[in-house]
Amino acid sequence: MNNVGIVLVSHSKELVSGLLAVLKQVQPHVPIAIAGGTDDDEIGTSAQKIRQAIESVYSDAGVVLFFDLGSALMNTELAMEWLEGMDKIRIADAPLVEGSYAAVVESGCGSTLDEVVKTAEDAKLIEKR
Amino acid sequence: MGIHVNDVKQWLFKTNSRMQEEKAYLTALDQAIGDGDHGINMARGFQEVAIKLEKTAYTDIGSLLQDTGMVLLSKVGGASGPLFGTAFMKAAMVCKGKTEATTADLGAALQEAVNGIKLRGKAEVGSKTMLDVWEPVAQYVQEHAEQLSWSALNDLARLSMEKTKEMEAKKGRAAYLGPRSVGHLDPGSVSTYYLMEALCTTMNRSGEPA
Numbered sequence: 001m002n003n004v005g006i007v008l009v010s011h012s013k014e015l016v017s018g019l020l021a022v023l024k025q026v027q028p029h030v031p032i033a034i035a036g037g038t039d040d041d042e043i044g045t046s047a048q049k050i051r052q053a054i055e056s057v058y059s060d061a062g063v064v065l066f067f068d069l070g071s072a073l074m075n076t077e078l079a080m081e082w083l084e085g086m087d088k089i090r091i092a093d094a095p096l097v098e099g100s101y102a103a104v105v106e107s108g109c110g111s112t113l114d115e116v117v118k119t120a121e122d123a124k125l126i127e128k129r
Numbered sequence: 130m131g132i133h134v135n136d137v138k139q140w141l142f143k144t145n146s147r148m149q150e151e152k153a154y155l156t157a158l159d160q161a162i163g164d165g166d167h168g169i170n171m172a173r174g175f176q177e178v179a180i181k182l183e184k185t186a187y188t189d190i191g192s193l194l195q196d197t198g199m200v201l202l203s204k205v206g207g208a209s210g211p212l213f214g215t216a217f218m219k220a221a222m223v224c225k226g227k228t229e230a231t232t233a234d235l236g237a238a239l240q241e242a243v244n245g246i247k248l249r250g251k252a253e254v255g256s257k258t259m260l261d262v263w264e265p266v267a268q269y270v271q272e273h274a275e276q277l278s279w280s281a282l283n284d285l286a287r288l289s290m291e292k293t294k295e296m297e298a299k300k301g302r303a304a305y306l307g308p309r310s311v312g313h314l315d316p317g318s319v320s321t322y323y324l325m326e327a328l329c330t331t332m333n334r335s336g337e338p339a
């Protein structure tokens with residue numbers, strides 16, 4: 001059984017590269033892919049990059065996707081339209097860092113797609129102080 | 130006389146010229162209520178569109194618009210990329226296989242573009258977004274398809290753009306500013322106006338009744 005895959009979408013390549021390193025330390029065996037910056041690695045997002053990131057970690061276990069700011073959602077939805085056959089892709093309504101951290105831990109336990117999404121979205125409620 | 134594939138090409142070349150001319154202005158508008166990259170993004174995107182169109186021969190308006198949408202999608206960073214990209218790709222479907230389009234086709238294509246922008250941006254008219262120009266233009270073309278006045282359409286597009294100044298932003302980066310966004314033009318509406326203005330001047334020159 002595969003672990004649920006995680007995709008991190010950000011306007012900045014550096015931002016998700018750093019986050020990837022953090023998450024890989026937590027659970028090295030959970031498939032994680034990043035899509036940061038535009039096609040030219042400038043600030044912005046790329047539907048093409050997001051599509052490739054999803055494809056690289058997709059399995060029958062599914063994929064949970066995290067994004068940072070507004071327009072990343074538009075490009076993510078576009079990428080999902082291109083991947084019509086892949087129906088186990090979910091966008092988490094969760095903060096990028098806390099949400100993906102919680103999701104990686106949950107996925108590492110072998111949980112289902114629904115459980116990973118739920119845990120990720122619960123991260124919205126975590127009080128930091 | 131219809132809208133020939135070459136008119137569409139000229140329209141987009143003209144749009145590119147306007148985006149280059151107004152790059153600094155669009156960026157200044159966006160610095161006031163957004164993240165300050167709109168002029169740079171639109172200028173880069175339409176520059177790439179012009180390069181693509183220059184080296185490609187088209188007989189099908191649909192594939193011309195599809196290519197335009199794909200270039201904008203991948204070359205314009207920020208929210209404008211998926212929004213303008215989706216608009217052109219949706220319009221392309223209506224014009225598929227046509228070397229010449231009627232004004233009724235244009236109306237249908239604009240309506241599809243509007244539907245695409247709404248779907249992508251989850252916005253409605255009145256939220257101080259590019260839709261505040263796209264939708265009235267699409268509606269006008271559909272209502273006046275029989276006898277379309279390009280200069281009246283241009284005036285409508287400009288007025289619609291100017292109206293965004295008094296609106297409060299409900300979508301996009303400017304929404305974080307809430308009431309403080311009032312008094313500023315919406316940058317996406319201004320660039321949409323340049324797109325429509327370029328359409329009207331291109332078609333007027335082609336001999337349509339003004």
